[in-house]
Amino acid sequence: MSKIDTQQNAHPSGPGNAGPGTTGHEWDGIQELNNPLPRWWLWIFYATIVFAAVWVVLYPAIPLPGGNTQGTLGYSSRADVEQQMQALDAQRDAALKGIEAIAIEDLGKDPKLLQAAIEGGRSAFKVHCVQCHGSGAAGSTGYPNLNDDDWMWGGDYASIYRTIQHGIRQPGDDETHQSVMPAFGKDGLLQPAEIASVTEYVLAISGQEHDRALAARGAPVFEQQCASCHGADGKGMREFGSPNLTDAIWLYGGDRASIHNTVFYAHAGVMPSWKGRLSDATIRKLTAYVHSLGGGE
């Protein structure tokens, strides 16, 4: 009997079957057996060569110094992407029309539209807004954090929409948000001692550690110089864009040195007006996205 042998027809004792032949090659007594393949394997191999040749003619294939061969079908993966993007735009058309048509105050009332707007806004934000507000919209000193609940210029849909449209202190835009804080120290409006005392007073009303005596001296200064914009209670006034000084959120820092610095020099950050630069739909999408970050107002 035989051992189990997977050589084709390789049964040494089988009559009329001496096993596979050799290719005639022999090295150090080792012979190379020849288990011939069926010829159709070879034809499949030839078929792949023909396929490749046809492919090279039809499709972009060979890279040459002056650019690759284009193929006779005119196929390009770039055009393919273009086509897919167009199909996608067509798909989004309904949502886009809806976003353009809805009254801005009502943006939050249609959950499906709102979701579409938020997603669109998310990507527009990444292109136009992250340079100042940061990729997570968390801002930094001088650039407001859009995730919190403090809105200098209002946090409802209509207010955010207007702020994005017209920006802040944007020259040449009549509807832009305007506000000016005097540079009390630099322009000599207050004496250094007065500035020190009003700084202490601001620390006091925002619930931070402070020198009581000095703060008490700052109170009348605040009343005279600051209350007209920031309010008698220091809570700010939206129509002037003057920030609330009693909360935990500081655009330019809330420690003693930062507050002193702000009173001395004043700050006037700017934001561009996006109307005319971005489509109305994009501004609306950005509005929805910014509103969704922290829940708006």
Added chain:
Amino acid sequence: MPGKTLLKPAPAAPPPPAGDGSLYKKRVKVHPKSVEGPFRRFKWIVLFLTLGVYYITPWLRWDRGEFSPDQAVLVDLANRRFYFGPIEIWPQEFYYVAGLLIMAGLGLFLITTTVGRAWCGYACPQTVWTDLYMQVERWIEGDRNARMRLDAAPMSAGKFAKRFSKHAVWLLIAVVTGGAWVFYFADAPTLLKQLLDGSAPFVAYGSIALLTFTTWSLAGLMREQVCTYMCPWPRIQSAMLDEDSFIVTYKGWRGEQRGSAKAKLAQPDSFGDCVDCMACVNVCPTGIDIRNGPQLECITCALCIDACNDVMAKLGRAPDLIGYTTLKRDEAESKGQPLEPMWKTLLRPRALVYFAVWAAIGIFMLVLLAGRSQMDISILQERNPIYVQLSDGDIRNSYTVKLLNKQGRPREFQLSVSGLEGALLSNPVTGEEPAKSLRLPVRADGVDSYRLQVRVPLRSIEAEQSEIRFEVQAVDGDGDLMKTARFTAPAR
């Protein structure tokens, strides 16, 4: 075991003849003769069962409620679901499918090591469809001799008619085969209607066309060439089989010296039982001579056993000159030694180990399947910004919360936070007041994602990193879960 063979080394073979130099060989067409017998009957039964299961399964229904498909077995690629009766596999549970594939592989090892290439001989689709195609060929063109005559005959109207009708029936079977395949991927009745009125997706027609072509060419034209040259399994089997595997074997010690019945009558001692009638060779679907010993081409279809037993019965000799036996048993039998009981050969350690591993995986998967939950929640803390300070000093973190509902109807989940004193949950999109808990609807058989925020009073925060617990409860009371996440506050 393999390697430590009990058998004598094969007699020194004569040096292999130098080949004729050709690296390719012409295909010799095989014309298998029809045969009857127990193995042939068994193969017919397997054929009907496997084809029946294949064609009928997509039409079985299974009620899963109004939000899920009612097809018992469905691979829903668009929605990434796999339905199998009461079991529904989600993409993240694909390990069940992987487990099934591992079980299939081990099952193949187990079968092969005990009863040889039974998969190849009886159940492999290549074998089943080839069998079906050969039967069609027999009906239309006749049995072996008629077919060989037809092959040799010049083309005539009669020959053309036969060839034409044969290929027509083959193609019909192929179309139905490809058609049945696509029904596993879509609602079968709907797709059938679409296929007939021309509104089915292109990929459906494309798949059918492709499978029609492969079925027709593999089962009609390629046949044994697929097993011999294209399939890797025959090459692997030498590692699977050993001297205790049951395989189709010609008992040379009994058959040789071959000679006619007449010759044996004259000299009983110089001749064996084989009358060299070639019946075994003629029925072989791969066209080999089993009397040359086990060979790569042999798919162990056992048709040669049926053929030879027929001859032995007519001659009044003992059956099973060709039979299912192991090399070890054959050796013992040839020496007249007692055979060990069949079960001992079958239940040898190698087979038991395969079976144990196979069963362990099966049990493990069943336990997993039985214990899996009908809902799930995943919570991802937002990293940018990682926290936000609010105007009253509270700290707020945002989380992407994914709620997964595996039931076939929309459900509501009540999500609440705990672990930090005064923690409140809110959904910035709806703009509702922050509350201790939120009710969140989740679609039927799907995942809904929410961006939620948790605010915590500064006074309850002791460290930069704290743990916060999210508890989710199905409003219908069917299930609850708890997950923890991190709550981050500014360094102090």
